[in-house]
Amino acid sequence: MSPNLSENSPSNYKRVGVVYNPSSRGGQAQTLFKAVVLPLLERFFGDRLVKCMPTQCRDDGTRCAFQLIVEDHCDYIISAGGDGSTFNVLNGLVRGCLYLDQDNKTRQSLMMTTNSGSSSHSPLPVAFAVLPIGSGNDLHKTLGVDVNVSDLKFFEKYIHMLAEGGEVIHADIGRVEYTKDHTGVIEETVNDEHIPTQYRENKACQLDSHDKGVRFYMNESSFGISTSILNAVNNSSISKEINYNIQTFWKQLTYVNPSVKVEVDGKVVKDGISQLVCVGNGKCFGGGMRINPNASITSEAFDVCVLHNLRLWNVPYIFYQIQYGTHGNNPLASLYERVKTIKASKNPETIDDVYLECDGEVVGKLPATYTIMPSCVKFVVPKNSIEHSNFMNK
Ligand SMILES: Nc1ncnc2c1ncn2[C@@H]1O[C@H](COP(=O)(O)OP(=O)(O)OP(=O)(O)O)[C@@H](O)[C@H]1O
Numbered sequence: 001m002s003p004n005l006s007e008n009s010p011s012n013y014k015r016v017g018v019v020y021n022p023s024s025r026g027g028q029a030q031t032l033f034k035a036v037v038l039p040l041l042e043r044f045f046g047d048r049l050v051k052c053m054p055t056q057c058r059d060d061g062t063r064c065a066f067q068l069i070v071e072d073h074c075d076y077i078i079s080a081g082g083d084g085s086t087f088n089v090l091n092g093l094v095r096g097c098l099y100l101d102q103d104n105k106t107r108q109s110l111m112m113t114t115n116s117g118s119s120s121h122s123p124l125p126v127a128f129a130v131l132p133i134g135s136g137n138d139l140h141k142t143l144g145v146d147v148n149v150s151d152l153k154f155f156e157k158y159i160h161m162l163a164e165g166g167e168v169i170h171a172d173i174g175r176v177e178y179t180k181d182h183t184g185v186i187e188e189t190v191n192d193e194h195i196p197t198q199y200r201e202n203k204a205c206q207l208d209s210h211d212k213g214v215r216f217y218m219n220e221s222s223f224g225i226s227t228s229i230l231n232a233v234n235n236s237s238i239s240k241e242i243n244y245n246i247q248t249f250w251k252q253l254t255y256v257n258p259s260v261k262v263e264v265d266g267k268v269v270k271d272g273i274s275q276l277v278c279v280g281n282g283k284c285f286g287g288g289m290r291i292n293p294n295a296s297i298t299s300e301a302f303d304v305c306v307l308h309n310l311r312l313w314n315v316p317y318i319f320y321q322i323q324y325g326t327h328g329n330n331p332l333a334s335l336y337e338r339v340k341t342i343k344a345s346k347n348p349e350t351i352d353d354v355y356l357e358c359d360g361e362v363v364g365k366l367p368a369t370y371t372i373m374p375s376c377v378k379f380v381v382p383k384n385s386i387e388h389s390n391f392m393n394k
Pocket residue numbers: 021022023024025026055056057058059060061080081082083084085086088133134135136137138240360361
C-alpha cells in the first residue's frame with residue numbers, strides 16, 4: 001500500500017537542527033557551509049531553523065545531535081558532511097531519542113538481538129536527513145542522487161528538497177555490536193559513546209560496556225582489507241582522495257587475508273580465508289562500488305557480500321565487476337540477500353585482529369553481531385530517488 005504523502009512531508013518538522021563537519025572534504029566544507037549552505041538553509045527553513053552546530057573534533061557529530069535533540073528539542077536533524085559524519089550524527093540521534101524515551105519502547109527495539117526482524121517497530125520520533133558535502137558520499141550513491149558540490153544550483157535544489165519538496169521514508173538502519181579495541185590500533189576516544197558528560201548518569205541512552213560497543217549505521221559496514229585501507233588513509237597527511245587509490249593498491253600487495261567465520265541467519269556461510277565481508281543496508285561502498293547491488297535501505301534486511309581469498313591477479317577483474325554490481329556469478333564472491341542477522345568472528349589460525357568499519361569509520365573489531373533495525377528512521381529523500389521509489393513500491 002502506498003504511504004500517505006502529506007504526512008510524509010518534511011515541512012511537518014518545525015524544529016530543525018543542523019550538524020556540520022567543517023573538516024569534511026579536506027577542510028573545504030567550512031567555506032562551503034558558510035558561503036553557500038547556511039544562506040540557503042536560512043532562506044528555505046526560515047524560523048524552523050533552530051541551530052547549526054559545527055563539530056569540534058572527530059566523532060563530535062554524536063554529541064552535537066544528542067544536544068540538539070535533548071536541549072534544543074529539535075524534531076529534525078540534518079547532517080552536513082560526508083559518510084563518516086552521517087554515521088556520527090545518526091548515533092547521536094539514536095542516543096538522544098533513547099534519552100527522551102519515557103516508556104522504554106525505543107530501547108527495547110534497539111537492543112533487540114533476535115533474528116525476528118519484525119516490521120512492527122515505530123520509527124524514532126526525530127526525522128533525519130543528510131546534506132552531502134563530504135568526499136565520498138556513498139550514501140547518496142545508494143540513494144541514487146547525483147551530488148555536485150561545485151554547482152550552486154545543486155545546493156539550492158537539495159536544500160529546498162530537505163525543507164519541503166522531499167519526502168520522509170521509513171529507512172532501516174544496521175545495528176552492530178562489536179568488540180572494542182584497547183590495543184591502541186584504534187584511538188581510545190573512538191571507544192567512547194560521546195554522550196555529553198552531564199547526561200551520563202542516565203543509563204537509558206548508553207548501550208556500550210567496557211568491552212563491547214553498539215553502533216548504528218545508515219549504508220554499509222565491512223571487515224577485512226577495507227579497514228586496513230581506511231586506517232592508512234586516515235592516519236596520513238596526503239589528500240584523502242589521492243591516498244585512497246594509493247592505499248587500495250598498496251594493501252593488495254601487503255594485506256594478509258584473514259580466516260573468518262561468518263554466520264548468516266544461523267547458517268555458517270564462510271569458514272576460511274576472506275579478503276572482505278560487506279554487510280550492506282544500502283548498495284554502495286568504497287566510493288560508489290555496487291558491492292551489494294540489490295540492497296535497499298527499505299528492504300527490512302541486509303544484503304551481504306563475501307569476497308573470498310582474492311589474490312593480486314584476481315583483483316582488477318572482480319573490482320571492475322563490483323563497480324557495476326555484476327560480480328554475483330564470479331566464484332570469488334558470494335552474495336546473500338535479505339538477511340536479518342550476521343555473526344562474525346576470526347578463526348584461531350588468524351593471529352592479527354580483524355577490524356570493522358561502519359560508513360567509512362573504523363570503530364572496533366570481531367567478534368561482532370549485526371542486526372537489522374527495520375523502518376527505524378524517518379529519513380528525508382528526494383522524490384525522484386531510487387530509495388524513494390523502493391519505499392513507495394514496498
Ligand atoms: N571538527 C572536526 N575536526 C576533525 N575531524 C572531524 C571534525 N568533525 C568530524 N570529524 C571527523 O572527520 C571524519 C570525516 O568526516 P566526513 O565523513 O564528514 O568527511 P569526508 O571524509 O570528507 O567524507 P566521506 O566520509 O564521505 O569520504 C570523521 O571521522 C569525523 O568524525
